[in-house]
Amino acid sequence: MKALAIDLGGTKMAVAVFSEDGVILEKHVHPLGSRSGEAVGAMITEAVQNMQKHEFHAVGIAVPGISRRQTGTVWAPNIPGWENYPLLKEVNAVAGPLPVRIEGDRSCYIMGEAWKGGAQGCSNAIYLAVGTGIGAGIMADGCLLHGASDISGAIGWMALQRPFLDEYTACGCFESMASGEGIAKVAAALAGREAGYAGPLKKDQLQAKDVFDAYQQKDRIAFTVINQCIELWGMAAANLVSLFNPEKIIFGGGVFGPAVQFLPAIAAEAARWAQPVSMEQVRFEASALHSDAGLYGAACLAFHA
Numbered sequence: 001m002k003a004l005a006i007d008l009g010g011t012k013m014a015v016a017v018f019s020e021d022g023v024i025l026e027k028h029v030h031p032l033g034s035r036s037g038e039a040v041g042a043m044i045t046e047a048v049q050n051m052q053k054h055e056f057h058a059v060g061i062a063v064p065g066i067s068r069r070q071t072g073t074v075w076a077p078n079i080p081g082w083e084n085y086p087l088l089k090e091v092n093a094v095a096g097p098l099p100v101r102i103e104g105d106r107s108c109y110i111m112g113e114a115w116k117g118g119a120q121g122c123s124n125a126i127y128l129a130v131g132t133g134i135g136a137g138i139m140a141d142g143c144l145l146h147g148a149s150d151i152s153g154a155i156g157w158m159a160l161q162r163p164f165l166d167e168y169t170a171c172g173c174f175e176s177m178a179s180g181e182g183i184a185k186v187a188a189a190l191a192g193r194e195a196g197y198a199g200p201l202k203k204d205q206l207q208a209k210d211v212f213d214a215y216q217q218k219d220r221i222a223f224t225v226i227n228q229c230i231e232l233w234g235m236a237a238a239n240l241v242s243l244f245n246p247e248k249i250i251f252g253g254g255v256f257g258p259a260v261q262f263l264p265a266i267a268a269e270a271a272r273w274a275q276p277v278s279m280e281q282v283r284f285e286a287s288a289l290h291s292d293a294g295l296y297g298a299a300c301l302a303f304h305a
Helices: 037-050 089-094 105-116 173-178 180-193 208-216 219-245 258-273 275-283 290-304
Strands: 002-008 012-019 026-031 059-063 067-068 073-075 100-104 125-130 133-141 248-252 283-286
Touching: 002 037, 002 105, 002 248, 002 290, 012 037, 012 208, 012 290, 026 037, 026 180, 026 290, 037 089, 059 089, 059 105, 073 089, 089 100, 100 105, 100 290, 105 125, 105 133, 105 248, 125 219, 133 173, 133 219, 173 180, 180 208, 208 219, 208 258, 219 248, 219 258, 219 275, 219 283, 248 258, 258 275, 258 283
Parallel strands: 002 059, 059 100, 125 248, 248 283
Antiparallel strands: 002 012, 012 026, 067 073, 067 100, 125 133
8 A cells, every 4th residue: 555645835846655654665856946826836736746646545635734634725824815715625635535734834844753763653742833933733642733723733822921012913922932033033033132142143034043153153142042942832732731731842844953962952952931840751753754744744645545
């Protein structure tokens, strides 16, 4: 048996055919470029058609947003025109009788890790994805959590600081300060406010990578920003530990990456806040599947179909 897995991101699409034992038989990565709306949908349907030579038996798709299981529509905030996009209908049209399943990417991340990554053998595990935004794929008692409207895991909206600021409205308190975009935004604001600062963060179009690089150079603003992130990542993880009593929390996404070095400090911060018995039992680990976690999760989704 074979499965076609598609992992759609905000800037690129990865496509792979998997054997049932988790071996990737063929893989391609395509940039989205300036595509939006129906053009992105066409990329996906073309990928399904182009890979049919492998005679796969099901299709699994990870999308960067919310997959509405009842309607088959998708909301993806980073893809213009995908507020209520009929993705399932379009893919069914080219897949014919083959089953097609669609999930939000954060759910696919934890499914992939549970199948072939660091969460193998776990019934309770969480994938904390920190990239452009922040989200969590949550597996509790062996079941993937979806919520009433398929929005479970939107932890970028965790309330971790008072008072409420208007800037939290768009993406949430946690995400506004500790995501990839949040790291760059906070660093740029601090560098702009500090009179006489002429360090590596005094530049236009600042990115999170610049902040991590400046941290290695012992830049004081980078230290402030990253240390705040360690506190926030630790507090968020503590809340997840106390709420869900997981065996593992897997840290992934583009920021983890360079932030993997801080996992011991994040665990130490979490231990200050979390339910102590649960905290003693949990392990914090970096993603074993790295950027392929969504692909493995989409494949797992297809095989379950």
